[in-house]
Structure formats: structure tokens, C-alpha cells
Amino acid sequence: MIKIQNVHKSFGPLKVLKGIDLTVEKGEVVTVIGGSGSGKSTLLTCINGLEPIDTGRILVDGTEVHARTTDLNRLRQNIGIVFQQWNAFPHLTVLENVTLAPRKVLGIGKAEAEAIAEKQLRHVGLGEKLSTFPSRLSGGQQQRMAIARALAMSPDYMLFDEVTSALDPQLVGEVLETLKMLAEEGMTMICVTHEMAFARDVSDRVAYFHKGIMAEIGAPEQIFGDPQHPETRAFLASVR
């Protein structure tokens, strides 16, 4: 369970998060929508401790992320994150991209790590690309590789930060299909996205962020069908 309690966060004078409260249960898929600068991406990088927070608490399975005593390297093994920019390790093959962390961080042997990586890469449809270098892959393939790379650590949670935003339109579908597949398999996910149809289809709950505040959260039918907050209404009207 991910528990976010009254989290405030600023970058210098800019207040990005102004008191966020959100609990995500095991197996739940929560999508976060909202305009740019609403703080939704920052929230994800706070959850795995890449960014410090000013006040409040974030608990992942009872471990306080920003406590001094927390071993962040250990915590992050259990929280996969995929970014807008796919961030392939360009000097490694697709297979090596995926086996690196299991081998070096978890200490898994080469053969076993390769078996895990191959399974994950097949899962995202890259079974034929194992010895290819990332520069030879399309953006959609690189993004799916990044997803397999995160999954190879067998995390309990996956965070997706606008993973389709940097892709050519015709490549968005293949990545969203991969996310859908994960959701159906019961992965606990928080997805920051601009893909409204995707949010409606896969989410258990949809949260609308506006200027650092979670203005509204609810079932997708409610958020898209009967939004309560005027800002949600305005936002949804603008993206339709």
C-alpha cells in the first residue's frame, strides 16, 4: 500500500505540491490527470525518493520514504518507475539493459537474470530484439524495453510518468497495450497520463490534479461522466 499524507513540495519559491493525500491499495490502478505544472509527475518522483519533500509523509508498505534511516536503494527495488524519456542505457544491448539491475543490485546469477529478462522482454513483445542495441529500436520499442527493465526487478509497484508523451502518435498504442496488460494482471500502478481514453479504460480511480492540489478523485465513470470540481470540468472540456 502506498500512503501519501499531506505532502508539500516546492522547487525554490515555486510550490509544486500543496498538501496531497492519496492512498493506493495493492492491486489498484490509479491514473493521475491534469494540466502541465499541476505537480503530478513530481509526485511520482517523490514516491520513490528521487525528490525530497518539504513536509508530510509518504509510506510504502509502512516504510517512510523520506525518513533518514530508509535505505532508498532497497526501497526502489520494489517500486518500478518508467519515465517520459525512455532512458535506455545506450552502451548495452536490450537484454543487458534488462539484466543489469537484477544482476548488480539483486545479485542474481547471469543465467537466471537472462531468463528473467527474456521472459519480461517477450511479455512486452521484444523477444526478437534481445541482442539489439537500443539505438536500433523505435521509441515505442525503447519505452517497452524500459518497462521490461523495471519489471525485471519484480517490483510490487509500478509508476508511469507520461510514458507515451514523447512517442510518435502511431507508437502510443503499443505502449498503452502493454500498460493495460499489466493492469489486467493485477499490478499496482500509478499512471500519470494525458491519454484520457486509457485512463477511462484501465483505472480503478482517476485523480485530477490542479496547481499542486488533488482537486478530485473518483471512479473513472464519475470523473469523466459527472465531474464535480469546476476545474475538472474545464480541463476535460479542453482535452476533448
Next chain:
Amino acid sequence: MFDTALSAADLVFLAKGAGMTILVTAISVAIGTLLGILFGVIRVQLGATLSLPLTFFLDIFRSVPLLIQLVLANAFMGMVLRLQISGFTVACGVLSLYTAAYCAEIVRGGIDAVPATTRRAARSLGMSWMQDMRYIVAPLATRIALPSWIGLALGVMKDSALVYVVQVTELLKSTQILITRLQEPLFLLLICGAFYFLISFPLARFGGYLEKRWSHD
């Protein structure tokens, strides 16, 4: 074709000089590169302000002519510290720091060129700072820095000609000794140049080979 007084023994004498050039260069580039990596990483980690003293120290070695550095270092060791240190040691010491000063800049540039987002992805997978440095930053920065580093190594090799001022008889000094005796400056300089080329060429080719091997496009 033409007459020369150059004997086989003279060629061996030149080869010995070339050997000294290679030895001084190899030692200085090896130590200088290790120090350069250390200084470069320190500069990146500390940031511009905190590493200012280190930057200033390294700038001295980059801005004072090598000839002056060698003469002053030699005089300092002998006359001030009263240490019995060979010219060879002084030459290697000064050239190592000279190499380190330039190498630190190359290393810093290489590390800075690794995208922050790539490093963030590595840390997100649970990698420690050290693992990120070792498996992501080091290989990527090396690829970026290699051409500059090869240039530095070749430069140090040619600059090593100046260590004659601390009584180290390397290739150019050997040539000058022969010129004084044989009075055939152009011919001897031609041979000397050929020696320098033979030393440089494999290193330049090796760099080209690595660059080719590392490009996957």
C-alpha cells in the same frame, strides 16, 4: 644515394632515446589519467564553488609553460628541499600533474555529458551511486572522452621532449647530440620525426578502433 656518417650504433642510440620518450610518456599518462579521473569526479561531485581550490591548483599546471614547471620543480626539489631526486623522477612527476590537470577537465566534460535522466533511471532501479558510476557513467563518459584523451596522450608524448632540461635524454635530446657530432641536422630530424610518428601512430589507430567498436549506429 647520399652519404651519411650515421652508423648502426647511432640508430641504437636514437632508439634508446625513443624508449625513454615512451617510458616517460607511459608513466606520466598512466599516473596523470588516474589522478585526472579522481580530480574530475571530485570536481563534479563537489560542484564549481566547493572545488574552486582544486580547480585553481590544476589551472596552474595548465597555464604555466611546461619548460618552466620542469626547471622550477627540479630546483625546488634540489635546492629548497635538498632532496636527491633524479631528473627522471622530476620529469615524470611534473608531466603526471600536467596530464592530470588536462585529464580532469576531460573527465568532468565526459561525466557531465551523461544525461541526468539516464542516471536517474539507473538510480530508480535501486542502483547505488557507486553502481551508477561504474556501470552507466564510466562506460558512457569514456566513450565521450576518448578522442580528447587520445589527443592529450599524444600531446604529452610530444611535450615530453622538454624533459631534457632536467637531464633526461629522450628522443629529441638524443637527436640533438647526434646533430652536434654529425652535422647532418635535416637528415637526423627526419629520422627523429619518423620515430615520433611510429610511437604516435599505434595510439591514434587504437583510439580509432575503439571508437568504431563502441558505435552501434
